[in-house]
Amino acid sequence: MAHEIVRNEPLNYQDYLVAIRAPEVAAKIKPGQFVVMMLHDKGERIPMSVRTTEGDAIVMYIRKVGKTTHQLIDTPVGGTIKHVIGPQGQPLKIEKHGTVVIATDSVCGHAWSYSVAKALREAGNYVIDIQCFADEKEVYPEWALNKNVCDEHHVMTKDGSVGEKGHYTILIKQWLAEGRQIDFIYAGGELIKLKHLARITRKYNIPTWVEAHQLMIDASGMCGACRVFVAGEMKLTCIDGPFFDAHKLDFDSMINRYSTYAAEEKIALERYLAQKRG
Numbered sequence: 001m002a003h004e005i006v007r008n009e010p011l012n013y014q015d016y017l018v019a020i021r022a023p024e025v026a027a028k029i030k031p032g033q034f035v036v037m038m039l040h041d042k043g044e045r046i047p048m049s050v051r052t053t054e055g056d057a058i059v060m061y062i063r064k065v066g067k068t069t070h071q072l073i074d075t076p077v078g079g080t081i082k083h084v085i086g087p088q089g090q091p092l093k094i095e096k097h098g099t100v101v102i103a104t105d106s107v108c109g110h111a112w113s114y115s116v117a118k119a120l121r122e123a124g125n126y127v128i129d130i131q132c133f134a135d136e137k138e139v140y141p142e143w144a145l146n147k148n149v150c151d152e153h154h155v156m157t158k159d160g161s162v163g164e165k166g167h168y169t170i171l172i173k174q175w176l177a178e179g180r181q182i183d184f185i186y187a188g189g190e191l192i193k194l195k196h197l198a199r200i201t202r203k204y205n206i207p208t209w210v211e212a213h214q215l216m217i218d219a220s221g222m223c224g225a226c227r228v229f230v231a232g233e234m235k236l237t238c239i240d241g242p243f244f245d246a247h248k249l250d251f252d253s254m255i256n257r258y259s260t261y262a263a264e265e266k267i268a269l270e271r272y273l274a275q276k277r278g
């Protein structure tokens with residue numbers, strides 16, 4: 001069954017809100033899970049977080065990075081893609097913790113944080129949402145952020161051009177040093193920052209779960225490409241994740257393996273852009 005694109009709108013110069021009809025996935029997907037898409041039968045499988053659902057469509061935030069994401073975003077509303085597979089991965093356990101911080105500096109996090117914040121708030125938590133961007137060119141319009149699903153909302157930019165200056169790691173560190181009560185943290189984005197966050201929150205014994213972003217190839221537990229080590233035990237991000245306890249994750253092995261296919265990906269994108277230019 002082909003899946004129709006029903007929305008395709010820019011959020012900034014590189015990220016797009018894309019909504020695609022996928023009734024079976026939309027009916028089942030839970031906060032923390034993701035989908036895998038294929039534009040055609042022989043296409044690359046691209047994993048994608050889901051922000052929310054609108055009727056029988058799933059809503060995603062997608063960054064143009066390589067060949068497949070360029071092709072997808074170049075497909076207009078009314079166009080179709082071949083496969084939307086999912087829900088994949090484990091849903092997050094939504095419980096009442098007290099004060100929960102949700103923090104991210106990546107397009108994936110800007111997407112999943114919405115449904116996670118909404119569910120945690122509905123479960124009775126006080127939800128603090130922190131969305132980090134590089135600068136004002138990157139910041140999404142207000143309607144595309146999480147203001148309406150959290151109790152406290154912070155936008156941060158590296159250069160301070162919009163919102164508070166800095167990064168969520170700085171803000172969380174400052175709050176903890178001041179004695180602010182935080183009972184649980186969910187975070188996603190740049191691995192090096194997540195590693196830093198884990199170091200900070202371990203000191204205060206605050207449960208911290210992070211999206212362990214790894215390259216996925218089959219995204220179905222067969223190839224082992226997305227493996228991570230949690231307390232020394234191998235886990236597959238596509239099956240057991242993508243969220244894991246940050247205090248048990250081996251960040252260094254994840255960081256080392258993340259750029260394995262960078263050279264091949266660069267060539268594929270250059271070929272696609274050359275073809276597009278004619």
Ligand SMILES: Cc1cc2nc3c(=O)[nH]c(=O)nc-3n(C[C@H](O)[C@H](O)[C@H](O)COP(=O)(O)OP(=O)(O)OC[C@H]3O[C@@H](n4cnc5c(N)ncnc54)[C@H](O)[C@@H]3O)c2cc1C
Nearest residue numbers: 046047048049061062063066067068069108111215216265
């Ligand atoms: C669980 C999960 C959720 C994700 N959610 C989002 C999201 O909400 N929005 C979004 O824009 N992107 C998301 N991604 C990343 C997205 O899958 C990649 O950007 C996409 O596969 C790139 O394909 P490409 O052909 O355009 O680029 P490629 O040329 O294949 O790759 C370009 C760069 O994208 C990253 N990447 C490529 N393939 C993968 C992969 N299979 N898994 C992870 N990263 C990859 C790498 O940094 C790579 O160097 C998610 C990835 C995972 C694993």
Ligand code: FES
Nearest residue numbers: 217219223224238
């Ligand atoms: S991507 Fe192949 S096992 Fe997870």
